[in-house]
Amino acid sequence: MSGQSEHFHNADTDTLKSRWREYLQANNLNTTQQRELIVEQFLGCEEHVSIDELLALVRKSNRKIGYATVYRTLKLLVDSGLAIQRRFGDGQARFEVQGDHHDHLICTKCGLILEFEDDEIEILQDRIAERLGGFKVTRHRHELYGLCGKARGVPGGRCPNEQA
Secondary structure, three states: OOOOOOOOOOOOHHHHHHHHHHHHHHOOOOOOHHHHHHHHHHHOOOOOEOHHHHHHHHHOOOOOOOHHHHHHHHHHHHHOOOEEEEEOOOOOEEEEEOOOOOEEEEEOOOOOEEEEOOHHHHHHHHHHHHHOOOOOOOOOOOEEEEOOOOOOOOOOOOOOOOOO
């Protein structure tokens, strides 16, 4: 999978699975073994995952699961509020488990995705919004695109995506 990340999720898997079951019940949707396997694998992901990447993970347990089933299940996870769909400029949708707010650094060459939190940035953007007409930020998406040290050709530069 591309995109190393540090996750800041605070909801445990049991809570997320409970919310998933409530969503299915409230929307009169069936629980299937395939759907549950996909959800289980997705909730265990610590990285931003594409449909193809999730399909490869799921097929380790059940080779019969198809792309369309993974796609539809991810759509349900997004609709239920348990997943967020992101696009980081590589033309591919990626999904992550809904958790605490965080921002992203994305290497446009190697695909590295780093998550970070910074209280100073949050305070600054609220100040800017207030200064520009009393705007109140209710949500935002902060994505910084650039090149990791290795991709920039820095002598001795490394890509955090590579194992030490």
